[in-house]
Amino acid sequence: MDLRYTADEIAFRDELRHFFRTQVPAEIRRKVSEGRKLGRDDYVTTQKILHEAGYATPNWPVEWGGRDWSPVQRYIFSEEVQACAVPQPLSFNVNMVGPVIATFGSEAQKARFLPPTASLDIWWAQGFSEPGAGSDLASLKTSAKPDRDHFVVNGQKTWTTLGQYADWIFCLVRTDPAAKKQQGISFLLIDLETPGITIRPIITIDGGHEVNEVFFDDVRVPAENLVGQLNKGWDYAKFLLSNERIGIARIGLTKERLARVKRLAQETPAGEGTVWDDPDFRRRLAWSEIELKALEITQMRVVAAQRSKAADKPDPSSSILKIKGSELQQAAAEMLKDVAGPYALPRPEAEEEGLNLPSVGPEWADAAAPLFFNTRKVSIYGGSNEIQRNIIAKAFLGL
């Protein structure tokens, strides 16, 4: 039993660290570190740099650009990306639709979609949630009716993250209205240029435009865009979601954010000294660091277990990582807002109102409250933390 990385693992980490710090533009990494909004170009620029070095899709099958890394190497990669404040390769492309197409798609679909998916020449959006299907995803209603060699899609998707930048959307659609909930669902790829599609922004409480509604009105989708078998979409969706295990807790990111909170607390005046001199503040930060350390080891245990034994028995680890990881992301964001203090109030930037005024307090403080507001989402999305507790209770504790 040894927490330390081997010499090979350290060399691997250092190589990644050097690459990220020298090849990914500092301005993009600064935005990530400060929790600011990234533009489409920031994502594309970064993913193209990673793609050329073979770092965009390391977990894919080798024939499609994967690296055949060990679980430990995958873990180190995921942590270093976050710790270096590099925008992660677009999850919808590399963790979601890519592996589904690579595993269940036809040869024609693989050849057509995988290369541009890896290089982000196609930007994918995720079409799962609907107004009436959140935690109860399988109750989705968007329908796809066969019409000769097409499907005709009608319905609405929502919470479509970064849909405003997307070229294509992968959707769960109902293809058998008579079947039991999970059994009548299919996995369909839809070009967002197709007539009948409308995308509308949803502005969130932080003032940002991150998510969208997507409306489908008699949208004709070629039958060849069905992935795998008809009515098997729920299985592919479960496969897709299970791919998220590594990195779901975003430990590297929270570590980076806590270090930043510490740095800024040491610079921010309070009383005779700085915020950092307040023992209550330091205890609060220490508590998050301690919990994060425990979670980091929990995550390493999961990674090590993936290496040493088959992961087919019920395993509560991804739910544990989701619950604690999201709580700690929220704690870090909240502390940053609290370090900003009264200077968390001014709102000089509000993109939907076209405002861009000079900062009132320190520039970093402008983003502190929006980040805090925005981070409330992490215990809601990806299976809310309450759904995760249901999963632990039912699948693992047998209640």
Add this chain to the structure above:
Amino acid sequence: MDFDLTEEQGMLADSVGRLLADAYSDFGRRKAYRAEPRGYAAANWTAFAEMGLLGLPFAADDGGFEGGPVETMIVMEALGRHLALEPFLASVVLGGGLLRRLGSEAQRRAILPRVVEGEIVLALAHQERQARHDLHDVATTARRDGAGWVLHGAKGVVLHGDGADRILVTARTAGARRDRDGISIFLLDPIAPGIVRRGYATQDGLRAAELVLDGARLPAEALIGPEGGALPALEAVAEDAIAALCAEAVGAMQALLDMTVDYLKQRTQFGQAIGSFQVLQHRAADMLVMLEQARSMAMYAAMMVQEKDAAARRTALSAAKALVSRLADQLGKEAVQLHGGIAMTEEYKAGHYFKRLAMIATLFGDADHHLRVVAASGGLPETG
């Protein structure tokens, strides 16, 4: 990065698990063991010795088996899981830990092989009333008297002190009460003149003693280690104890979660198993999160206790104890609440696990104390 046990460690876990599952197969037996003269089962102690558990951390020259913190973790987790009464912590980790670090060759040879054989049980007498969790706070004095020493002072909570055959006592040979220098260790036979030992039961069903040293005279060779320079070894032993207690807590937390989940499945109210109620399911799920976080921190403690950098080691062990103390306490309270009235009874085992966890939470520093240490240090050391 590696979380696997070696083959030998896996075998150790299996055999100590089997031994304790057998010895504590029925909770009623624990009560019978408590009624034995030393407050635990003499037969179990012999069985521990025969299995080699009592020699795990000691050097081969001292009759031991050269094990490390992972071996201690394996044993302590099993002891926790079965809520065992035997003084492994007191004799092997605390008393033995000091003796193996500080004892001269002659001192180690005279005592440690007998500890390994289970013939002699050791204890550490350190806690004083004013000291709370500060290891360097020692008011007990030792003055030179001819070739020997005379000790004055009082030690309150000597874990398993009432049954111990030899006790290691901390006393100040120089300096003021809270000085870091000037603390020495003495080995004494508790039946010697000038020593009043009052044994008592602790709230978790284990045993301890109060030791009053009223002019106790000790020979020169009773001094263990450097005169006035014992604090670093004492701190190292306290760190070992923290790692050991974290592992014990994890074993007890696992057992308590298991019995709580079983109870939720069996107990019916309103015509259904209470485990079908979502409000209770979510609380049980949170208990599992607590357990796994505590388990990770116990492993962290076991791995960091050998860290060479003393400051990093201290912060890491404090982090582990802070979190495990808090989680042990929380999980214990949740288990009692989810069981309901039955956990309030002396007869049922859940309440006893809760009590042990509450005592582990405070031993060698509670969550508040260790959180202060981590906060004051400025943060956790990097691993990896």
